[in-house]
Amino acid sequence: MHILGFDCYGHDAAAAIMRDGKLLGLVEEERFLRQKHVASFPIHSIRWCCDHVGIKPAELDHIVYYWDPRAARLARAWFLLRHLPKSIGLIKSRGDKEASMLRLRKTLAKQLQLDGRTVIHFAPHHLCHAASAFLTSAFDKAAILSIDAAGEWDCAWMGYGDGIDMKCLRREHFPNSLGLVYGAVTEFLGYRFASGEGKVMGLAPYGDPGRFIQQFRDMIKTTPDGRYGVDMSYFNYQYHGRSNWFSKKFFDTFGPPRKPASELTDHYKDVSAALQMRTEEVGLYMAKWLRQQTGLNKVCLAGGVCLNSVMNGRILREGVFDEVVVQPAANDAGTALGGCFWLWNTVMRKPRKYIFEHAYLGPAWSDEQYERAVRQEIKSKHQVEIEKVKDAPSLAASMLSDGKIIGWFQGRMEMGPRALGNRSILADPRVGKMKDLLNERVKFRESFRPFAPSILEEKIGQWFDCGYPSPYMILVYNVLLEKRKYIPAVTHVDGTGRVHSVNRKHNPRYYGLLTEFERLTGVPIVLNTSFNIRGQPVVNKPEQAIECFVNTGIDVLFLGDYVLSKQVVSTAKDRN
Numbered sequence: 001m002h003i004l005g006f007d008c009y010g011h012d013a014a015a016a017i018m019r020d021g022k023l024l025g026l027v028e029e030e031r032f033l034r035q036k037h038v039a040s041f042p043i044h045s046i047r048w049c050c051d052h053v054g055i056k057p058a059e060l061d062h063i064v065y066y067w068d069p070r071a072a073r074l075a076r077a078w079f080l081l082r083h084l085p086k087s088i089g090l091i092k093s094r095g096d097k098e099a100s101m102l103r104l105r106k107t108l109a110k111q112l113q114l115d116g117r118t119v120i121h122f123a124p125h126h127l128c129h130a131a132s133a134f135l136t137s138a139f140d141k142a143a144i145l146s147i148d149a150a151g152e153w154d155c156a157w158m159g160y161g162d163g164i165d166m167k168c169l170r171r172e173h174f175p176n177s178l179g180l181v182y183g184a185v186t187e188f189l190g191y192r193f194a195s196g197e198g199k200v201m202g203l204a205p206y207g208d209p210g211r212f213i214q215q216f217r218d219m220i221k222t223t224p225d226g227r228y229g230v231d232m233s234y235f236n237y238q239y240h241g242r243s244n245w246f247s248k249k250f251f252d253t254f255g256p257p258r259k260p261a262s263e264l265t266d267h268y269k270d271v272s273a274a275l276q277m278r279t280e281e282v283g284l285y286m287a288k289w290l291r292q293q294t295g296l297n298k299v300c301l302a303g304g305v306c307l308n309s310v311m312n313g314r315i316l317r318e319g320v321f322d323e324v325v326v327q328p329a330a331n332d333a334g335t336a337l338g339g340c341f342w343l344w345n346t347v348m349r350k351p352r353k354y355i356f357e358h359a360y361l362g363p364a365w366s367d368e369q370y371e372r373a374v375r376q377e378i379k380s381k382h383q384v385e386i387e388k389v390k391d392a393p394s395l396a397a398s399m400l401s402d403g404k405i406i407g408w409f410q411g412r413m414e415m416g417p418r419a420l421g422n423r424s425i426l427a428d429p430r431v432g433k434m435k436d437l438l439n440e441r442v443k444f445r446e447s448f449r450p451f452a453p454s455i456l457e458e459k460i461g462q463w464f465d466c467g468y469p470s471p472y473m474i475l476v477y478n479v480l481l482e483k484r485k486y487i488p489a490v491t492h493v494d495g496t497g498r499v500h501s502v503n504r505k506h507n508p509r510y511y512g513l514l515t516e517f518e519r520l521t522g523v524p525i526v527l528n529t530s531f532n533i534r535g536q537p538v539v540n541k542p543e544q545a546i547e548c549f550v551n552t553g554i555d556v557l558f559l560g561d562y563v564l565s566k567q568v569v570s571t572a573k574d575r576n
């Protein structure tokens with residue numbers, strides 16, 4: 001039986017394909033359309049999913065959409081009516097999405113040429129998030145915490161999973177949303193909602209949270225019964241939607257918004273620090289309540305706010321739960337797979353037989369395709385040396401230790417927002433200037449953003465203050481004090497690192513590269529950043545990798561076993 005899950009019309013459209021209870025693929029539409037966070041109907045992703053399992057879309061048995069337009073209809077209507085005429089803006093801003101959803105059956109039938117045999121389901125949004133983390137985990141029982149901007153009506157869902165069922169203990173509904181507050185302040189700071197939140201998290205350690213923390217504690221209050229409540233007098237989004245986030249009170253408190261790309265003054269850094277601190281406090285508070293209520297020592301996290309790897313890391317390191325599983329596509333892209341499991345396990349009552357062990361679930365390319373791409377894209381071969389090698393991981397490790405910047409394109413593309421060693425740009429973490437060099441020559445991104453360390457899974461505890469695996473770069477740990485001097489390029493200004501632990505079984509080539517790098521340097525860590533340049537999605541095709549290689553300061557590109565080297569390279573060591 002084939003089940004397709006997908007999301008669209010919000011942000012991060014994606015599709016996932018399941019056969020008989022096993023997840024076989026997931027890909028985000030942005031990788032095809034080359035536009036970050038794209039929300040349109042994911043026709044390319046759906047086609048890829050079907051091609052991948054060798055069926056036509058019309059042969060799908062079930063399709064699950066990540067949203068139930070009928071959910072909480074009365075509550076939504078009552079809210080809008082109660083706040084008329086102010087709520088006209090919200091009605092307009094949500095109108096397009098709702099209208100597209102109402103047409104969804106027709107859209108599916110037309111785009112996929114369905115002939116009537118495929119059953120279409122509309123799944124509750126937070127159950128898709130919850131299912132994506134819990135039903136694919138190795139846990140029989142675990143607490144579940146799903147926090148995002150907003151689903152149909154709910155903005156946070158707290159409960160637990162038991163076997164194939166997920167029970168809700170508490171939910172917070174619109175407009176009481178941690179994700180919307182974080183997204184709103186992200187906009188205030190000059191970045192985009194549902195896109196720039198990670199930048200704000202990276203900026204926060206540069207600021208002083210003490211300056212505005214009381215204002216954020218007044219804005220988001222916690223209550224003894226485990227709830228949080230946003231003081232909506234700071235905001236307008238509840239009436240006008242995202243076109244008008246703030247009330248006068250917000251600007252009176254925090255001053256004028258920062259213009260995009262303008263100077264980042266201490267004022268804005270301090271706002272980001274306080275926002276981040278309050279988000280961590282409230283997330284920890286919710287997690288503690290959930291632990292108390294369930295008595296369970298494991299938790300599964302999902303929802304866009306759970307991309308906040310600093311908050312997630314604290315939930316684990318501060319012992320709120322002993323084990324923490326975070327869905328790597330914690331954003332809405334992950335609901336594509338969550339919808340499949342919600343249908344298979346919870347609705348159809350099928351036993352669980354799949355454990356999510358790695359994120360390498362996207363498209364892969366054959367040797368012939370690599371070769372063809374090289375032939376077509378590298379027009380002037382005298383500037384690029386091309387060879388096929390037997391031991392790419394060892395060669396790459398050696399080049400990294402010589403200070404070269406490497407494009408590393410291997411195997412199946414990762415799902416989720418992070419590059420996990422298959423569509424990555426790699427560099428030497430020991431070189432202090434590497435961060436600036438990468439920004440200047442390749443990534444062209446904000447200088448304050450940290451680069452992440454990939455580390456051999458067995459070695460995490462020797463370098464960080466927590467030894468728990470972090471395979472999806474979604475938990476932040478402290479770099480041990482005595483180790484910071486060895487890996488300056490991946491140690492953030494506050495001494496932390498967004499850890500990516502690499503497992504031998506799930507990525508043997510990348511594991512081999514790290515092992516060789518350790519043999520050469522004594523450091524089992526490389527700097528890993530996503531294979532893209534600023535503003536573009538991660539590369540999907542070999543052609544895109546070559547284009548990025550040719551047009552940036554990447555020194556060497558590894559396409560599987562093909563090695564493309566520029567004749568003139570300038571290494572970090574040359575510059576130091």
Ligand SMILES: [Fe+2]
Pocket residue numbers: 125129148149150151303304331332
């Ligand atoms: Fe969501």
